[in-house]
């Protein structure tokens with residue numbers, strides 16, 4: 001049995017993992033870039049170091065018997081060291097370092113999806129002097145340009161609408177992908193355990209904010225026809241099985257009006273779209289991830305009620321709102337849950353917290369979220 005979980009990264013995802021670990025009687029150590037990262041309030045031990053600090057990795061390995069990630073941007077050298085220690089039987093690393101190495105690079109990820117025969121938007125590699133005009137010829141206009149590495153939360157992604165000067169084509173290693181529009185964006189959370197047990201959550205729908213290109217609402221179960229829901233589930237499970245993935249994976253999908261289901265990308269970790277599983281599902285994605293990696297039987301993914309989550313972003317409406325003095329959760333009424341990450345509002349649109357509402361229908365859950373957000377904006381100071 002495993003006793004001590006190590007986590008790379010210490011944001012809100014790490015914080016929720018630490019809380020789930022405690023419930024499962026595991027001790028936790030996180031590697032945090034900053035002393036005030038959210039998960040430092042929830043971990044048993046904290047190592048303050050940048051992710052590329054090999055000494056921090058050795059410290060983590062000395063303390064832990066199982067190691068995981070709340071983010072993908074772990075330097076390849078560190079991943080290779082973790083792989084060596086895993087192969088030597090000194091520690092279990094899950095998901096495998098090879099999965100992170102594959103997914104860190106959007107080009108290698110797309111090639112893998114294509115080689116495996118999974119449906120994904122057509123793309124070309126633009127790393128060797130391909131021009132915007134050549135890309136447009138191959139995948140059409142507009143197209144989506146993505147950097148091979150380093151993108152997240154919509155950074156490193158741009159829509160190129162014409163080959164003139166209006167959207168400068170990025171130099172360097174990128175891909176150009178066909179622009180899929182209109183579409184719905186759906187994610188399926190898939191847990192696969194170290195012995196190959198699989199558990200899928202009902203698909204979630206992510207609603208993007210037109211400004212900032214980030215997720216505003218998540219609703220579940222996604223309002224899809226049963227045929228599309230089944231297609232999405234089967235495809236997502238097949239992707240994780242093909243990777244031989246261990247842990248919880250979020251498979252991000254596009255669903256076109258014609259009913260085509262395409263894989264956008266794979267997150268080899270718990271996902272921001274899955275926060276609502278904390279209250280809405282019998283087992284949260286965080287507990288499920290830990291169960292999967294330590295070889296416990298997976299929990300039930302049953303959804304108890306329709307749910308809506310809204311991200312609380314650092315934007316003018318909410319300027320100065322500090323609803324909780326400490327990071328944590330407050331139940332505002334019987335079916336409204338406020339989570340506050342306790343982060344400094346350093347950047348516009350930074351994720352400061354989220355709210356989850358459960359109701360009899362998705363529309364009611366969303367209306368409840370909107371009401372709670374309006375009160376939050378009106379309140380400013382700490383909630384009573």
Ligand SMILES: Nc1ncnc2c1ncn2[C@@H]1O[C@H](COP(=O)(O)OP(=O)(O)OP(=O)(O)O)[C@@H](O)[C@H]1O
Nearest residue numbers: 121144151152153154155157177178179180208265
């Ligand atoms: N081919 C496409 N066609 C249309 N829209 C796209 C396409 N690729 C990406 N997008 C839009 O850009 C968003 C971000 O793209 P992607 O998921 O590849 O990048 P990311 O920054 O890694 O994402 P995340 O926000 O999950 O960290 C998508 O959620 C989608 O809204």
Ligand SMILES: [Mg+2]
Nearest residue numbers: 153252264265
């Ligand atoms: Mg994405």
